[in-house]
Amino acid sequence: NAGVTQTPKFQVLKTGQSMTLQCAQDMNHNSMYWYRQDPGMGLRLIYYSASEGTTDKGEVPNGYNVSRLNKREFSLRLESAAPSQTSVYFCASNSRGHTTGELFFGEGSRLTVL
Amino acid sequence: KNEVEQSPQNLTAQEGEFITINCSYSVGISALHWLQQHPGGGIVSLFMLSSGKKKHGRLIATINIQEKHSSLHITASHPRDSAVYICAVRGSARQLTFGSGTQLTVLP
Numbered sequence: 001n002a003g004v005t006q007t008p009k010f011q012v013l014k015t016g017q018s019m020t021l022q023c024a025q026d027m028n029h030n031s032m033y034w035y036r037q038d039p040g041m042g043l044r045l046i047y048y049s050a051s052e053g054t055t056d057k058g059e060v061p062n063g064y065n066v067s068r069l070n071k072r073e074f075s076l077r078l079e080s081a082a083p084s085q086t087s088v089y090f091c092a093s094n095s096r097g098h099t100t101g102e103l104f105f106g107e108g109s110r111l112t113v114l
Numbered sequence: 115k116n117e118v119e120q121s122p123q124n125l126t127a128q129e130g131e132f133i134t135i136n137c138s139y140s141v142g143i144s145a146l147h148w149l150q151q152h153p154g155g156g157i158v159s160l161f162m163l164s165s166g167k168k169k170h171g172r173l174i175a176t177i178n179i180q181e182k183h184s185s186l187h188i189t190a191s192h193p194r195d196s197a198v199y200i201c202a203v204r205g206s207a208r209q210l211t212f213g214s215g216t217q218l219t220v221l222p
Contacts, residue, residue: 040214041214042118042200042202042211042212042213042214042215043200043202043212044212045209045210058209059209088155090157092157101162102159102162103147103149103159104159105156105157105158106156107154107155107156108155108156108157110155
C-alpha cells in the first residue's frame with residue numbers, strides 16, 4: 001500500500017518552462033489536494049478536487065492548472081514557470097471532504113525556478 | 115480568514131523532557147488537526163479533534179474551543195520526536211488554514 005505518491009521529487013526549471021507534477025493515491029479516496037509550502041509560511045492550498053471530474057481553486061491558484069485524470073490521479077501543471085513558484089509542493093488526499101477526515105500526504109516535490 | 119499562530123517557533127529539549135507546543139486561532143472552528151513533518155519532508159497526520167483531549171502513545175492533544183487554543187504534549191521526549199509540528203484548523207470555509215509550524219529538536 002503506497003499511499004500517496006508524487007513525482008518528481010526534485011526539479012529545476014528555467015523561467016518560462018513548463019512542467020507537470022504527478023500525484024496518485026491507492027486508497028480509493030474521493031478528495032485530492034495540491035499545496036505549496038514556503039519558508040516561514042503554513043501550507044497553502046493551490047487547487048483541490050472533491051471527486052473525479054471536479055476541480056476547484058484554493059487560496060493561491062494563479063499560475064497553475066490541474067487535472068483530475070481519474071479517481072487515483074491528480075496532476076498539477078505549471079505552464080510558464082516563474083521564480084515565485086519556487087517551493088515545495090505536496091499532494092494530499094482524504095476519503096471525505098477537505099475539512100473532514102484524516103489527510104494523507106505525499107513526500108513532497110521540491111521545485112526550483114531559476 | 116482564520117489566523118493560526120503556533121508557539122514556540124523553535125524548541126530545543128533534552129531527551130526525556132515533557133514538551134508542549136501551542137496553537138491559537140482567531141475565529142471559531144469545528145475541528146483542529148495536528149500534523150508532523152519529518153526531517154525528510156514527509157507529513158503525517160497525528161490527531162484530528164473537535165473537543166476535549168486525545169492520546170496516542172506519548173502524544174496528547176487538547177483543545178479548548180472557548181479559548182480558541184490547542185496544545186500538543188509529548189511525554190518522555192526522544193530524539194526521534196525531532197520534527198516540525200503543524201497545527202491546522204477547519205473553520206466555516208471549506209479550506210483548512212495551517213500554522214507555520216514548530217521546529218522541535220530533542221537532544222540525546
